[in-house]
Amino acid sequence: MFYENSAWKKHKSCGTSSLLPMTPKNPQQWLQVVGHAGSFHVGDYGTLLKRFCEGERQCYLKLMEDTLRPFVPAYYGVVQRDEQDYNMMDNLLTHFNTPAIMDCKMGSRTYQEEELLMAQERPQPRKDMYEKMVTVDPEAPTDQERAQQAVLKTRYMQWRETLSSTATLGFRIEGFRKANEECHTNFKRTKSREQVTEALGNFVESNTHIVWGYLRRLKQLRQELETSNFFKTHEVVGSSLLFVHDWNGRTGIWMIDFGKTVALPAPLTLDHRTPWVEGNREDGYLWGLDNLIDILANMLPLT
Numbered sequence: 001m002f003y004e005n006s007a008w009k010k011h012k013s014c015g016t017s018s019l020l021p022m023t024p025k026n027p028q029q030w031l032q033v034v035g036h037a038g039s040f041h042v043g044d045y046g047t048l049l050k051r052f053c054e055g056e057r058q059c060y061l062k063l064m065e066d067t068l069r070p071f072v073p074a075y076y077g078v079v080q081r082d083e084q085d086y087n088m089m090d091n092l093l094t095h096f097n098t099p100a101i102m103d104c105k106m107g108s109r110t111y112q113e114e115e116l117l118m119a120q121e122r123p124q125p126r127k128d129m130y131e132k133m134v135t136v137d138p139e140a141p142t143d144q145e146r147a148q149q150a151v152l153k154t155r156y157m158q159w160r161e162t163l164s165s166t167a168t169l170g171f172r173i174e175g176f177r178k179a180n181e182e183c184h185t186n187f188k189r190t191k192s193r194e195q196v197t198e199a200l201g202n203f204v205e206s207n208t209h210i211v212w213g214y215l216r217r218l219k220q221l222r223q224e225l226e227t228s229n230f231f232k233t234h235e236v237v238g239s240s241l242l243f244v245h246d247w248n249g250r251t252g253i254w255m256i257d258f259g260k261t262v263a264l265p266a267p268l269t270l271d272h273r274t275p276w277v278e279g280n281r282e283d284g285y286l287w288g289l290d291n292l293i294d295i296l297a298n299m300l301p302l303t
Ligand SMILES: O=P(O)(O)O[C@H]1[C@H](O)[C@@H](OP(=O)(O)O)[C@H](OP(=O)(O)O)[C@@H](OP(=O)(O)O)[C@H]1O
Pocket: 034, 035, 036, 110, 132, 153, 160, 238, 239, 257, 259, 260
């Protein structure tokens, strides 16, 4: 059932063949690298359904009208399945053959300023996050956290940021899956440039053609981000870049996950490079992208 989707309706009235040309109804390939389990369903005609989030819907609606549109999955509105609402978007893997996929979480901060205020006003220590923390580093909790066997979400997120490359490089590798089905998600401590370079090298299997493809796309993305009205006026937190390549040498990168991306109160705008201090809402997204581009460029042989 469709709630809202002018683009979809327009296409539908022209017949399904014009909906997503060349895309067969079935079968659809889809693989999730990281993120919440159980949030997705594969839809028909090369689409993907993600558990509904109003903030994400708002972002996609605006992105469909923004210059960033070629860098995000096409959005088709809200659909319902088994009484659950979903945001419907393009499955970005559709046009690849046995793709390799990587998720990089962008930005120097992975929680919203609003979450920080909430944690200060109404602290809600979490036992599950304490457990995740001690599994990685039993020494990480403070005495108080150990006594409570719980940590605040913002504290957990900050700890994850400083343990990984988020705080020092403005992005982190969340995980990747190679074409041979090897899955790598153990990057919580991947922090230094050297460690990140090694992980990226493993993902691209030292294929310079793939690195060139990714670099070209990232530079185009940076150019669009620097002028995008959407980007200027939103705090973009917890969003990822999804890298996809296949043995045909095809490469693609798209921005995904806008569940924690929020519009700024006018007339506030961000440059996404200025370091964050509480209140300025900066997210370090472009700083991270600069570093990612620099690291990939350094993986190429000198010409
Ligand atoms: O990666 P680990 O260390 O497991 O921590 C996860 C990620 O940071 C999730 O972000 P993402 O969705 O970008 O993967 C976040 O979801 P939010 O995006 O909702 O903040 C989870 O918060 P909770 O869902 O509150 O547990 C948090 O537990």
